[in-house]
Amino acid sequence: xxxxxxxxxxxxxxxxxxxxxxxxxxxxxxxxxxxxxxxxxxxxxxxxxxxxxxxxxxxxxxxxxxxxxxxxxxxxxxxxxxxxxxxxxxxxxxxxxxxxxxxxxxxxxxxxxxxxxxxxxxxxxxxxxxxxxxxxxxxxxxxxxxxxxxxxxxxxxxxxxxxxxxxxxxxxxxxxxxxxxxxxxxxxxxxxxxxxxxxxxxxxxxxxxxxxxxxxxxxxxxxxxxxxxxxxxxxxxxxxxxxxxxxxxxxxxx
Amino acid sequence: xxxxxxxxxxxxxxxxxxxxxxxxxxxxxxxxxxxxxxxxxxxxxxxxxxxxxxxxxxxxxxxxxxxxxxxxxxxxxxxxxxxxxxxxxxxxxxxxxxxxxxxxxxxxxxxxxxxxxxxxxxxxxxxxxxxxxxxxxxxxxxxxxxxxxxxxxxxxxxxxxxxxxxxxxxxxxxxxxxxxxxxxxxxxxxxxxxxxxxxxxxxxxxxxxxxxxxxxxxxxxxxxxxxxxxxxxxxxxxxxxxxxxxxxxxxxxxxxxxxxxxxxxxxxxxxxxxxxxxxxxxxxxxxxxxxxxxxxxxxxxxxxxxxxxxxxxxxxxxxxxxxxxxxxxxxxxxxxxxxxxxxxxxxxxxxxxxxxxxxxxxxxxxxxxxxxxxxxxxxxxxxx
Numbered sequence: 079x080x081x082x083x084x085x086x087x088x089x090x091x092x093x094x095x096x097x098x099x100x101x102x103x104x105x106x107x108x109x110x111x112x113x114x115x116x117x118x119x120x121x122x123x124x125x126x127x128x129x130x131x132x133x134x135x136x137x138x139x140x141x142x143x144x145x146x147x148x149x150x151x152x153x154x155x156x157x158x159x160x161x162x163x164x165x166x167x168x169x170x171x172x173x174x175x176x177x178x179x180x181x182x183x184x185x186x187x188x189x190x191x192x193x194x195x196x197x198x199x200x201x202x203x204x205x206x207x208x209x210x211x212x213x214x215x216x217x218x219x220x221x222x223x224x225x226x227x228x229x230x231x232x233x234x235x236x237x238x239x240x241x242x243x244x245x246x247x248x249x250x251x252x253x254x255x256x257x258x259x260x261x262x263x264x265x266x267x268x269x270x271x272x273x274x275x276x277x278x279x280x281x282x283x284x285x286x287x288x289x290x291x292x293x294x295x296x297x298x299x300x301x302x303x304x305x306x307x308x309x310x311x312x313x314x315x316x317x318x319x320x321x322x323x324x325x326x327x328x329x330x331x332x
Numbered sequence: 333x334x335x336x337x338x339x340x341x342x343x344x345x346x347x348x349x350x351x352x353x354x355x356x357x358x359x360x361x362x363x364x365x366x367x368x369x370x371x372x373x374x375x376x377x378x379x380x381x382x383x384x385x386x387x388x389x390x391x392x393x394x395x396x397x398x399x400x401x402x403x404x405x406x407x408x409x410x411x412x413x414x415x416x417x418x419x420x421x422x423x424x425x426x427x428x429x430x431x432x433x434x435x436x437x438x439x440x441x442x443x444x445x446x447x448x449x450x451x452x453x454x455x456x457x458x459x460x461x462x463x464x465x466x467x468x469x470x471x472x473x474x475x476x477x478x479x480x481x482x483x484x485x486x487x488x489x490x491x492x493x494x495x496x497x498x499x500x501x502x503x504x505x506x507x508x509x510x511x512x513x514x515x516x517x518x519x520x521x522x523x524x525x526x527x528x529x530x531x532x533x534x535x536x537x538x539x540x541x542x543x544x545x546x547x548x549x550x551x552x553x554x555x556x557x558x559x560x561x562x563x564x565x566x567x568x569x570x571x572x573x574x575x576x577x578x579x580x581x582x583x584x585x586x587x588x589x590x591x592x593x594x595x596x597x598x599x600x601x602x603x604x605x606x607x608x609x610x611x612x613x614x615x616x617x618x619x620x621x622x623x624x625x626x627x628x629x630x631x632x633x634x635x636x637x638x639x640x641x642x643x644x645x646x647x648x649x650x651x652x653x654x655x656x657x658x659x660x661x662x663x664x665x666x667x668x669x670x671x672x673x674x675x676x677x678x679x680x681x682x683x684x685x686x687x688x689x690x691x692x693x694x695x696x697x698x699x700x701x702x703x704x705x706x707x708x709x710x711x712x713x714x715x716x
Contacts, residue, residue, distance in 0.1 A: 190543070202401055203406065267436055272400070
């Protein structure tokens with residue numbers, strides 16, 4: 079009998095607010111090890127805000143965010159740093175540091191968190207760039223490469239520390255369908271090979287259907303999660319009309 | 333153990349690996365055990381240099397507890413060696429995920445011929461490129477100034493709608509909000525000038541002429557220069573950073589594609605506001621500066637306020653004030669043109685915004701100094 083997979087991330091009764099404005103309330107969900115969770119929802123429903131909460135950029139108004147049972151906001155500075163080391167984050171626009179070359183971008187987390195030697199760091203940088211199809215571009219500055227390449231370089235940096243959990247904010251935004259598809263394949267391949275858990279924020283239906291093993295739907299009207307499950311199944315089985323409308327690109331009216 | 337491991341040379345690797353003879357010396361097996369992670373401590377391992385010219389290289393990972401990219405780095409090193417010695421690497425002993433990653437990394441590597449080569453120019457090429465940069469800059473500056481003048485003429489002849497709301501906002505930002513720092517600096521300027529001036533004047537018993545020194549020194553030169561420097565650092569930098577950030581965010585492009593000239597919509601209100609605001613700021617700074625000097629005259633030199641002001645009025649003419657005001661007006665123009673020029677020609681990264689801001693302030697101050705010299709020489713030669 080296989081043991082049930084370990085829960086990597088657990089969100090309990092999370093409420094998010096900007097000032098007096100409620101973004102989303104009473105969020106409860108768990109992410110199991112090795113799965114690909116997609117956070118979906120229409121534009122402006124709070125997807126990116128939720129991601130900012132998950133990666134510790136924003137403090138929850140109320141509720142708890144637990145990583146392997148450890149509360150991100152209750153633990154001390156040291157423990158939090160250990161947690162952060164396990165994160166890999168791909169920002170919407172890449173978030174590459176513009177004053178550093180691609181190799182330096184990838185090397186910085188390695189220098190900061192590991193005792194790797196210079197040679198190892200160089201080799202790992204080259205390896206990660208090769209993994210995203212940018213082998214040989216280490217000496218380039220982010221401004222010298224295209225937007226799609228910046229995205230991939232951002233992914234290489236997110237993977238620098240072989241994170242246990244990878245967060246993606248709109249990975250396919252601003253990419254053509256083919257590049258976007260390739261990025262999806264890459265994400266899937268990487269998660270399968272390294273066994274990382276992946277949390278993706280996106281409203282790109284093609285990506286959602288292709289890579290999600292699990293999903294949550296943030297409802298902009300009810301301001302909470304109204305659907306949980308595999309999106310391919312949700313499309314047919316969900317009882318919530320808004321979820322079906324979203325997943326069928328508006329063909330099924332709510 | 334094969335002979336190859338009996339060398340004294342060692343390398344440092346993450347994790348543990350052994351070299352084991354397989355079915356024959358020609359088919360050795362690399363045994364990987366323990367943790368192969370980025371934070372595993374470095375271990376010494378003997379150098380393997382394939383002296384027995386094996387035919388294949390197999391792997392045994394049954395004793396391995398965990399791995400990440402540091403293992404992949406190690407395997408890729410071995411693979412490079414294997415290729416060099418034409419040894420057949422047998423990947424099937426390695427974890428499936430690792431094989432897929434290596435496939436991905438190998439497959440996506442562009443052929444060496446397609447890789448862009450880093451620029452290695454001769455000094456002659458660099459000289460040429462630098463010259464072209466200078467030519468381009470001169471061209472840009474002239475172009476900007478030309479467009480600036482055209483827009484200014486169009487604005488003054490009311491050929492386009494001046495965005496008054498923006499002008500008002502800029503007036504508020506450059507004027508009233510700068511009063512604090514202008515007060516502080518001009519008061520201290522007056523104070524210091526009076527202190528220094530007092531030394532020679534008291535030697536000749538000419539204490540009362542401190543008012544003349546302050547009047548001419550502050551009104552004509554020091555106050556305009558100090559206000560100019562403060563405004564260059566405060567407002568010029570703000571203009572450059574603001575427009576530079578707009579450039580990064582493609583806001584300037586949005587104006588251009590809408591057919592709205594950023595020169596008319598963004599630069600003109602700023603220049604107008606700063607140029608209007610400079611003379612009043614200067615008058616205010618003059619007053620505060622003279623008060624600073626007065627403080628010294630009253631408390632250190634035992635002059636009365638009446639003596640001070642009588643001397644001030646009789647020795648200082650309206651001309652001095654006007655020269656100062658004119659200088660300030662020119663400075664307003666210089667700072668706004670420098671700030672806006674560097675903002676508009678900013679690159680598209682965070683770093684270039686910083687560079688634009690620095691360039692705006694430095695160039696403002698350089699041109700202000702040049703302008704001061706020209707104005708001072710001209711006015712004294714013309715006895716103004």
